[in-house]
Each structure stands twice: as C-alpha cells, then as structure tokens.
Amino acid sequence: MRAVVAPQRSHVLMRAVVALFVARAAAAQPATDSPPIPGGGDDPIRELTLDPGVVDTPRGLSIRGGAPIDTLSLIDGFRVPSLERIPGARSIVTHIGFEPVVLQTNGFGVEFGSGTSLVAVAPRRGTRDLAGDVELLTSGYASEAMGAVESGASQPYTSYLFGPVTADHARISVRSGLTELALPSIGALESMHPAFLDVHGLREIQYGKHWLVRGSAVGSFDLDHSWIARPTFSLAYATDRWSASIALSQLSVRTKIESGSELHLDIDETTWSVRPELKRTVPELAGLTNVVWQIGAQTDSTEYDLDIAWPFLPREGWPQATTPNPGDTSMRAKTSFWRHDLALWSAIAANLGPAIRAQIGVRIDGFGAFADRATYTSTQPRGSLDWRLRSDTQLRLSAGAYRRPPEQLDELLVLDTLHPERTTQLDITLAHRVHDGIDALVSTYYIDRSRLIMRERDGVLRNSGSGTSYGVEGTLIARREPWYARVATSLARSVRRDNPRAAERPFEFDQPFRLDALVSWKHDKWQLGARLRIASGLPYTPIVGTVYDSDNDYYEPLFSDRIYSERAPLQHRVDLRVDYAFVDDKRATLAAFIDLHNAYASRSELGYDYRFDYGERLPIYALPIFPFVGVRGTI
Amino acid sequence: MKRALVLLVACTPESAPAWRLDQDRVIAVRAEPPHIAAGAIARFDALLAHADGPTTVEPPAFASSESPTLFDIVHFNIDHWEVVAPDEQRLAVERATLGLAIDAPVPLEVTLELSSGLLAKKIVWLGDSRENPIAPVVALADPLPLARDIPLSVAADGTVRWFTSCGTLRDAEAATATLRIDEPCTGEIAVVVRDGLGGVAWQVIPARAE
Numbered sequence: 001m002r003a004v005v006a007p008q009r010s011h012v013l014m015r016a017v018v019a020l021f022v023a024r025a026a027a028a029q030p031a032t033d034s035p036p037i038p039g040g041g042d043d044p045i046r047e048l049t050l051d052p053g054v055v056d057t058p059r060g061l062s063i064r065g066g067a068p069i070d071t072l073s074l075i076d077g078f079r080v081p082s083l084e085r086i087p088g089a090r091s092i093v094t095h096i097g098f099e100p101v102v103l104q105t106n107g108f109g110v111e112f113g114s115g116t117s118l119v120a121v122a123p124r125r126g127t128r129d130l131a132g133d134v135e136l137l138t139s140g141y142a143s144e145a146m147g148a149v150e151s152g153a154s155q156p157y158t159s160y161l162f163g164p165v166t167a168d169h170a171r172i173s174v175r176s177g178l179t180e181l182a183l184p185s186i187g188a189l190e191s192m193h194p195a196f197l198d199v200h201g202l203r204e205i206q207y208g209k210h211w212l213v214r215g216s217a218v219g220s221f222d223l224d225h226s227w228i229a230r231p232t233f234s235l236a237y238a239t240d241r242w243s244a245s246i247a248l249s250q251l252s253v254r255t256k257i258e259s260g261s262e263l264h265l266d267i268d269e270t271t272w273s274v275r276p277e278l279k280r281t282v283p284e285l286a287g288l289t290n291v292v293w294q295i296g297a298q299t300d301s302t303e304y305d306l307d308i309a310w311p312f313l314p315r316e317g318w319p320q321a322t323t324p325n326p327g328d329t330s331m332r333a334k335t336s337f338w339r340h341d342l343a344l345w346s347a348i349a350a351n352l353g354p355a356i357r358a359q360i361g362v363r364i365d366g367f368g369a370f371a372d373r374a375t376y377t378s379t380q381p382r383g384s385l386d387w388r389l390r391s392d393t394q395l396r397l398s399a400g401a402y403r404r405p406p407e408q409l410d411e412l413l414v415l416d417t418l419h420p421e422r423t424t425q426l427d428i429t430l431a432h433r434v435h436d437g438i439d440a441l442v443s444t445y446y447i448d449r450s451r452l453i454m455r456e457r458d459g460v461l462r463n464s465g466s467g468t469s470y471g472v473e474g475t476l477i478a479r480r481e482p483w484y485a486r487v488a489t490s491l492a493r494s495v496r497r498d499n500p501r502a503a504e505r506p507f508e509f510d511q512p513f514r515l516d517a518l519v520s521w522k523h524d525k526w527q528l529g530a531r532l533r534i535a536s537g538l539p540y541t542p543i544v545g546t547v548y549d550s551d552n553d554y555y556e557p558l559f560s561d562r563i564y565s566e567r568a569p570l571q572h573r574v575d576l577r578v579d580y581a582f583v584d585d586k587r588a589t590l591a592a593f594i595d596l597h598n599a600y601a602s603r604s605e606l607g608y609d610y611r612f613d614y615g616e617r618l619p620i621y622a623l624p625i626f627p628f629v630g631v632r633g634t635i
Numbered sequence: 636m637k638r639a640l641v642l643l644v645a646c647t648p649e650s651a652p653a654w655r656l657d658q659d660r661v662i663a664v665r666a667e668p669p670h671i672a673a674g675a676i677a678r679f680d681a682l683l684a685h686a687d688g689p690t691t692v693e694p695p696a697f698a699s700s701e702s703p704t705l706f707d708i709v710h711f712n713i714d715h716w717e718v719v720a721p722d723e724q725r726l727a728v729e730r731a732t733l734g735l736a737i738d739a740p741v742p743l744e745v746t747l748e749l750s751s752g753l754l755a756k757k758i759v760w761l762g763d764s765r766e767n768p769i770a771p772v773v774a775l776a777d778p779l780p781l782a783r784d785i786p787l788s789v790a791a792d793g794t795v796r797w798f799t800s801c802g803t804l805r806d807a808e809a810a811t812a813t814l815r816i817d818e819p820c821t822g823e824i825a826v827v828v829r830d831g832l833g834g835v836a837w838q839v840i841p842a843r844a845e
Contacts, residue, residue, distance in 0.1 A: 547746065548755040550664035550681075551833060553796060556756075611650040613660045618647045 035484050035520035038531040039575030039597055041628045042137060044101045045083055045091035048119065050518065052473040052490035053105035053443075055511045057538065058607075059314070060087040062509035063105050063117040064445060065469025065494025067316050069408055070423070072108075072115025076122050076216050076232040078249040078273055079114060079300075083121065085196065085220060092220040092228070093121050096133050096146045096632075097173035097200035106427035106445060107400050110345040110361035110382050111277075111296060116402045116423045116447070123202035123216045126150030126171035133173070137630040148173035162207045172201040196222045212236045225256045240281070247275045251302075260326040267409065268305035273298060288350035290357075295346040304412060305336045313410050316508045317465065317498050318455040319541040319559045322609060327552030330459065333413050341405070342366040347382075355388040367405040367420055378403040378420055392433035399426045411453060411461060419463045424448045434476075441475040454498050462499075467507060469494035484520040489513075498563075506539045506564045527579040537568025540607060546614040555613040571604040573597075573622055588635045595628040654807035656800040656823055659686050662837070664747060664757040669833035670740055670765035671720040677759050678717050681749055682827070682837050684798070689823055690839050695747035695755075704729065705743050705761075718745065720761045729761075738762075760833055767834040768793070771826050779844040785814040791828040798825040801842045816844040 040047035060068030102120040135146040150171035175198040202216040219229040234247035251271040277296035311328040314320040347361025360383040382400030406418040429443040452465030471492030494507035520529040545558040576596040583590040601624035662682040698716035740760035771789040788811040802816030
C-alpha cells in the first residue's frame with residue numbers, strides 16, 4: 001500500500017480544506033499563464049467574459065443561459081449577493097487584493113448550494129517577507145488608487161498561546177475610487193460611479209504541522225451609505241489521513257437608494273454563518289484507491305430589515321421602464337424578520353481504476369429551517385466522472401441537481417408563497433492536448449430548469465416558469481514564446497416558459513453565438529495584446545406604446561405581449577492592450593498599461609434606450625475608443 | 636437608475652429634451668374638479684403638444700376604468716366623458732376594500748384615449764371636494780429679446796414644469812426657469828403646475844423673438 005498524500009503536502013491539504021475555492025483555482029481553471037486581457041479594464045470579474053459560457057449583461061454575468069442571480073458569488077467560501085458594485089460595471093474584485101478568480105460554469109460539488117454556477121474569490125495571500133504594491137488606474141471618467149502591504153514570515157517563531165509557528169502570512173489592501181476628484185464637472189457620470197473605499201485583508205498562521213488559523217475580511221463601502229462586508233475566521237486541523245475545519249463568517253449588506261420624494265430602498269441584511277467540515281482520506285478501500293470522503297454542514301441565519309417603497313424590480317420575463325415611475329410603489333414594505341437555512345452534505349471520491357476517478361455526493365438544503373415561516377427541504381445529488389482516455393486526452397462527465405431559494409428583494413416580500421427554483425445540469429467536457437503547447441477544450445451541456453420564479457401578468461410572483469439551456473463550447477489555446485493565442489466560441493440556446501400554458505420564448509440574455517479571439521505577444525519589456533469579440537445581440541421586448549401618467553408626470557411604456565421577441569444586431573469590437581515594464585527585478589517592479597476598449601469605434605448596437613416619452617428609440621453603443629490607463633509598482 | 640447603469644459602459648445619442656414642446660405627446664391631463672363628493676361630476680381635458688403646430692386642449696375621445704367595482708361610474712354623456720361619484724354607501728364599501736380611513740378619498744384611475752391616439756391616465760378622487768389650483772400667470776415681453784437669459788417665474792405650491800418650442804430652457808422643473816433664444820422664432824411657452832393632490836393647471840403663452 002502506498003501513501004497517496006505525501007507528508008509535505010499536508011499543508012496544502014489544510015489550506016484546501018479551509019478555502020476550497022482557492023485550491024480549486026488550480027484544478028478547475030485553465031493554466032494561469034494567460035496574458036493581461038484586453039478589454040477587461042483590469043477587472044478580474046469583467047475578464048471572465050473570456051470564457052465562452054459567460055455573457056456580460058447590464059444586470060451582471062449570465063452563465064450558460066442562467067440569470068445573473070443563478071450564479072453563486074463567494075468570498076472566502078461564503079455567499080455574497082454580488083461581486084459587482086453596480087451590475088454591469090466595475091466589480092469590487094481587484095488583481096492586487098484577490099487571488100485569481102475561480103469560475104465554474106458547469107456546476108460544482110455538493111459543498112455549495114443556492115446557484116447553478118459559481119464565481120469565487122478570496123483575499124490574496126501574502127507570500128513575501130515584506131512587500132508593498134501600488135496601482136493607479138484611470139478610465140478618463142473614473143479613477144482608482146490601490147495599495148497593498150504584505151508580510152510573509154519565513155522564519156519560524158514561537159507563539160505564547162499556541163506554540164511554534166511555522167508560517168505566518170498577512171496582507172491588507174485598500175482601494176479607493178477617485179471619481180469626483182478626477183472629473184468634478186462631469187455631472188451625471190460622476191453620480192453613476194460614486195466614490196468608494198474597498199478594504200481586503202487576510203492573515204494566515206500555521207502552527208506546527210497540523211493547525212492552520214485563518215482570518216480574512218472583505219469590505220466595500222460606497223460614500224452614498226451602501227456597503228457590503230464579509231469577515232471570516234476559520235480553524236483547520238489536518239493530518240495525512242484526516243482533516244477537519246470550522247469557519248465562522250458574517251455578512252453585512254446595507255443598501256440605501258432614494259429617488260424623488262416617495263421612492264426609497266433601505267435594506268439591511270446581516271447573516272451569521274457557521275461551516276464545519278470533515279474529510280477522511282484512505283489510500284485503498286475495497287479495490288478503490290485514493291478514497292476521499294467528506295462531510296460538512298452550514299447554517300446561515302439572516303436578519304432582514306427592509307423599508308421599501310419602489311416599483312417592481314426588473315427581472316427575467318418582466319421588462320421594466322428604464323426609469324422608475326416616481327408614483328409607483330408596487331413593492332412596499334416595512335418589516336424585519338429572520339431566516340435560517342441549514343445545509344448538510346457528504347461526498348466520496350475514489351479512483352475506480354488507473355485512469356478513472358469518480359465522485360458522488362448529495363446535498364440537503366433546508367431553506368427556512370427552524371422558523372415559523374415556510375420550510376422547504378431540497379435533496380440534490382451530484383456526481384462526476386473523470387476518465388483519462390489517453391495520456392493527452394481527458395473526458396469529464398458531470399451531472400447534478402441544484403436549487404436556488406427565493407432570496408432576491410422582491411422574493412423576500414412573499415417568501416412564504418415561493419419554493420426554491422430547480423435546475424438539473426448535465427455536462428460533458430473533453431480536454432485534449434493537440435500538440436505540444438496547443439490545448440483544446442470542448443464542452444456540451446444541457447440544463448433543465450423548473451419552478452422558476454416568474455412575475456405573472458397580475459404582478460404576483462409564482463413558481464410557474466420553466467426553461468432549458470443547451471449548447472456547445474470550444475476553446476483552443478496555443479502557446480509558443482513569445483506568442484499566446486486563445487480562441488473561444490459557443491453555440492447556445494436558452495428558452496423559458498412563463499407558465500405551463502405559455503409559449504416558449506427566448507431567455508432574456510440568450511446569446512446563440514459567441515466568438516472571442518485573443519492574441520498576445522511578449523518581448524523584453526513589452527507585451528501587446530488584441531482581442532476580437534463577435535456575439536449575437538441580446539433579445540429585447542419592443543415597446544408598442546406609451547401611457548402618460550398625468551399625476552406623476554411620467555410616461556409609462558407599454559411592452560409588447562411577445563416578450564424578448566426582438567433581438568439586437570450582431571455585436572463586434574476589438575480591444576487592444578499594451579503593457580510596458582519599466583523596472584522588473586527581484587527588488588522592485590514598475591509597469592504601466594493602456595487598455596483600449598472598442599479600438600475601431602464599432603457602432604454595434606448593444607441594446608436600446610428610449611426618449612423620455614418613449615416616442616423615439618435610441619441605440620446604445622459601446623463607448624468608442626475608451627481607454628483604461630494603469631500604473632503598477634511593487635517594492 | 637437603470638439608465639445610469641447602461642451609460643456606464645455604453646453611450647446613447649442625444650435625444651430631444653423633455654422641455655421641448657414641439658413633439659407629439661400629452662403634456663398634462665386635468666380632471667375638473669379632481670376631487671368630487673358623492674353624486675358630483677368630474678370632466679376631463681388634456682393639454683396636447685404637436686410636432687407641427689401649436690398646443691391644443693382637447694377632451695378625451697374615450698375614457699374607461701379598470702376598477703372591478705367602479706368601472707361603471709365612467710360615462711359618456713352627450714358629447715363628453717365624465718365620472719359620477721357613487722353614493723356614500725358604495726364609497727364606504729370601497730374604502731373598506733382598499734383599507735382606507737373612514738373619511739379618506741377613494742382613488743379611481745381613469746384611462747383616457749385622446750383624439751390623436753395618445754393614451755393618458757388620471758386619478759379622480761371620490762368622496763371629498765377639492766378644486767384645481769389657479770392657473771399660473773406669466774407675463775412675457777413681446778417680442779422676446781434674443782441672446783439673453785430671460786427669467787420665467789410662477790408662484791406655486793407643488794411642482795412646476797416649463798416647456799417651450801422657442802429657444803432652450805434651463806431649470807425647466809423649477810418654479811423659476813431660464814429661457815434663452817438665440818435665433819428669431821415664433822412658438823409657445825407653457826407652464827404646468829401640480830398641487831400633488833391631483834390638481835393641475837396650466838398656461839400657454841404665445842412667444843415671438845426677434
């Protein structure tokens with residue numbers, strides 16, 4: 001019998017237990033040798049659009065035909081409502097403050113729930129003895145300054161309480177939006193991109209060979225009295241065969257928006273989470289090898305404090321006016337309540353043979369557990385099979401059931417009448433090394449959706465919707481110094497039915513075709529990149545008339561009964577990026593870049609806006625020749 | 636709010652501002668009176684703007700209410716549409732249904748179709764009495780001077796909206812706006828005041844600048 005987990009890997013194992021997503025970053029993502037991505041604005045979340053399954057929309061990222069709310073966003077393994085400060089705009093994630101983003105478009109294991117795809121981030125870990133990073137970024141109308149300090153103690157020392165410390169890593173980063181300082185006179189644009197302050201920090205201490213203590217915090221504070229903060233503390237113990245961890249986390253979200261004298265959203269959400277996990281590794285069991293069994297649980301107790309007077313929020317299948325009716329308070333509530341969710345899961349993974357590894361697990365979610373509110377229990381089996389067909393070819397089959405509980409603001413107001421949405425996913429992915437330095441990845445998927453929460457004609461939310469999404473995605477990556485090239489494409493279709501008798505219609509962000517080509521060249525201190533994007537236009541619902549609301553002096557659009565029956569034309573654009581390293585040695589680095597969006601000023605119509613009275617349709621274009629300029633230094 | 640989100644990563648061409656009067660649309664709808672006691676009658680008229688001519692004041696060609704219990708009180712009477720407030724007993728039932736206080740006015744939303752096909756909504760309040768505000772009074776020089784800021788001002792409790800088909804307006808949603816005309820023109824200036832309780836009044840003034 002051969003020990004599969006070598007003793008020196010126990011530290012890696014511990015860290016994986018504490019922060020599963022960080023460990024997955026290496027396993028689930030393509031090699032992280034990709035060059036800077038043109039058109040991403042140096043924003044790690046916007047750069048995810050390089051993946052063929054990700055569509056950037058005004059309401060956030062839509063993954064494989066799912067609504068943005070179907071994507072589970074995690075910070076340090078715990079859910080946050082969104083990683084985007086304003087949907088469709090720059091995120092709260094930075095390269096300087098976070099580890100590489102983990103994106104899982106084809107579902108995920110039983111460790112997580114409440115979504116069908118996953119975007120996970122964690123604060124960056126300090127690895128250098130004492131170092132600092134500084135970055136300045138401006139896009140012309142908005143500027144940001146970022147800084148980070150880190151300390152990675154390479155010399156062991158003795159802690160008074162816990163004994164010998166074998167590793168101690170700390171890093172804190174700060175980011176501030178300087179919009180108002182940069183362009184105080186630009187008026188409307190200024191108010192759209194408010195000044196903000198983000199703080200990210202992580203400290204990780206390893207005691208001896210077995211114990212790891214980790215504390216992290218991510219906070220994003222807008223100066224208009226909205227914020228999100230997620231501190232997390234975890235303790236892990238690991239040996240070669242056993243590992244156990246417990247993590248505690250708190251989420252605070254405050255949103256405050258006012259419009260006119262009547263409309264307001266004042267939302268406080270505080271969640272306390274506890275997450276224990278246990279993992280057992282057995283080298284051989286009943287003919288199976290490298291058997292890993294894990295079991296875990298999570299409780300989330302959330303207190304909501306809502307004071308709302310606002311029109312119905314835009315949601316899939318319910319097109320809304322571009323500006324809210326100042327007299328429409330269809331969504332009105334002033335209430336406080338608690339909600340408790342409980343999840344239990346277990347999974348086992350093993351090698352069935354020299355080239356086949358299987359994992360199977362089940363997750364049980366109790367949404368609304370321990371409360372006088374409605375409780376729904378959902379059982380979600382998930383599994384995967386990894387089969388190495390040849391030394392250069394690997395096949396992965398995965399399938400699973402996923403649930404998303406009602407958790408959006410408008411859903412919270414009628415929580416007792418709604419059930420979780422149901423999704424079943426099937427994915428087949430083939431990875432093949434075509435040639436030395438050339439890799440190909442092909443995926444095909446089918447996703448069945450039922451009990452979707454739809455707002456019906458009478459304005460009431462019901463679990464009446466259903467839908468399917470299916471598609472084929474392909475990615476080809478070629479690396480040959482000094483060149484790097486990547487081509488990704490997808491053919492997809494995503495449809496919905498608002499109720500069992502309704503006609504099938506396109507999903508709000510259905511994008512049947514995408515092509516994304518990236519080429520980069522690096523020589524000495526220069527790195528040049530270009531990216532071509534071609535994609536089908538997104539669906540929209542035509543406006544067939546207007547009703548003037550005289551008491552509120554507001555023009556209310558009348559949407560066609562044929563929801564999303566029209567589609568914007570094909571979109572195309574080219575983004576360019578130039579990076580130059582002034583200094584790059586062991587002691588310090590200094591580099592600058594220009595990221596030029598929409599370099600040939602493409603006039604592709606992204607969608608449509610309307611004149612104030614909807615009497616004229618106005619095309620929305622990507623900003624022409626829109627530069628991001630950044631300077632980054634390390635000492 | 637959503638408009639702002641879209642603009643953050645994209646742009647749209649300029650469109651005509653809301654204060655431009657020479658566009659086909661409804662500027663305001665008036666119920667006369669806006670609050671009616673049991674048995675009283677309210678009639679409607681609307682101020683319409685036109686792309687190719689001066690404003691007009693027209694009665695609705697059709698009126699209706701989607702209220703499941705009060706739709707029948709919207710009538711066509713000889714040559715006009717009107718609302719006849721129901722008796723106190725029926726109003727009491729409506730108040731109970733809507734969860735209103737015992738003496739609160741009952742809102743009735745009426746949809747109006749105007750002669751040019753434009754649609755508008757107006758709420759008539761049933762169960763109490765209240766008149767529209769007094770029409771604002773604005774005096775303008777004739778002709779108006781060119782290339783100078785011309786202050787426009789009304790005294791009003793509530794909201795004010797200014798419109799023009801001649802020149803440009805600044806602060807068009809304030810009680811005091813500024814008109815500037817750079818080229819000779821002939822058109823109209825309109826002001827609409829709303830008292831926030833359903834009452835509305837307007838004045839349209841011919842404007843000539845040389």
